[in-house]
Amino acid sequence: MPDRVVGERMVEAARAWLDLLDGEQRAAAVRPWPSEEERHRWYYTPTDHGGLPLQRMRPAQQQRAMRLVAAGLSHPGYVTASTIIGLENVLDQADGWAGNWGRERNRDPLAYWLTVFGEPSLSGPWSWRFGGHHVSVHHLILDGRVRASTPCFLGADPATSPLLGGLLLRPLGAAEELARELIESLDEEQRSRAVISPVAPVDIVSGNRPRLGDGDRLMPLPDVWRGHLPEPGLHDLATSIHQNAEARAGFGPQHHDAVGLTAAPKGIAAAELSASQQARLRALLDVFIGRVPEELAAREAEKFAGDRLHDVHVAWAGGLERGLPHYYRLQGPHLLAEYDNTQRNVNHVHTVWRDPDCDFGDDVLRRHVEEFHS
Incomplete structure (x- = not known):
């Protein structure tokens, strides 16, 4: 195996x-x-x-x-x-x-x-x-x-850095480029369903919650530290950073509602995409699941083989033009993949791949206990 x-x-x-x-x-x-x-x-x-x-x-x-x-x-x-x-x-x-x-x-x-x-x-x-x-x-x-x-998280700050000879270092560049190819391939009607908010959240919505639930909203920065800020004054600093970021972005309560996590995925379903658009979606999904060893990535890819991809939804928030703050997520059975690039003048990327049903192997361990220890 x-x-x-x-x-x-x-x-x-x-x-x-x-x-x-x-x-x-x-x-x-x-x-x-x-x-x-x-x-x-x-x-x-x-x-x-x-x-x-x-x-x-x-x-x-x-x-x-x-x-x-x-x-x-x-x-x-x-x-x-x-x-x-x-x-x-x-x-x-x-x-x-x-x-x-x-x-x-x-x-x-x-x-x-x-x-x-x-x-x-x-x-x-x-x-x-x-x-x-x-x-x-x-x-x-x-x-x-x-x-x-x-969960498996990878971020990059700076997202783009200069190299000698005029080349650029972009560790997570494929996560942006493939998503842009997909969103740009959508027609006007498809895009109206895919774009869930004109303003992007200032971070991934799931944050670093140990478990995900229906109705989860963007976490304030101090909550991401989960009580482990080493000095009292740093809590106030983190609060200020988060509030200022949302104010600069114009990210208000209506946008929190629009991008909040729900059990029923938001955005456009892969079933409503053309064959070429679905191929772009598979390539984008591979950027997330391809971070684990090839043997495990092949197992994960099987979860979305054939028609099983149809239940995966694509949701975008923020600007569509390069240089504008943007966010997207892929959500479906056993899948939540998020990408956000809004901080440090849109040069600071966060990405995460999660399985809401089995993060940390919780579902596997539960079945193991029921089968062998009950």
């Missing part, structure tokens, strides 16, 4: 990493199974993501940590995540080398944390999480098989 092949690679990589840790490091790196509350805690902000940070590892330990990360991503996914981590140095320069979030170095490519939940093995459940600013990777392994790989 392909998911078992990947699971075996993860077990081997996790054990190799843990074998190099001393007692103090291992105490930070390993949580007992199931540690449900901690396992469902995740971020994409520059905060402590829980576990053992790269900062506290020797070079050889860092290498083995990244080997586990690579086991949980496709090669393009790993290159993209590594590039995003490297952008912390670029962002540090853009911020004037100043820190303001309660850390000695605000933008730090070593401020990424790795955590293992349970004992990596080919029997029973265990999971692992890797996260830091703009990267959050989660996998659940049950009886040696990778059973869940969401």
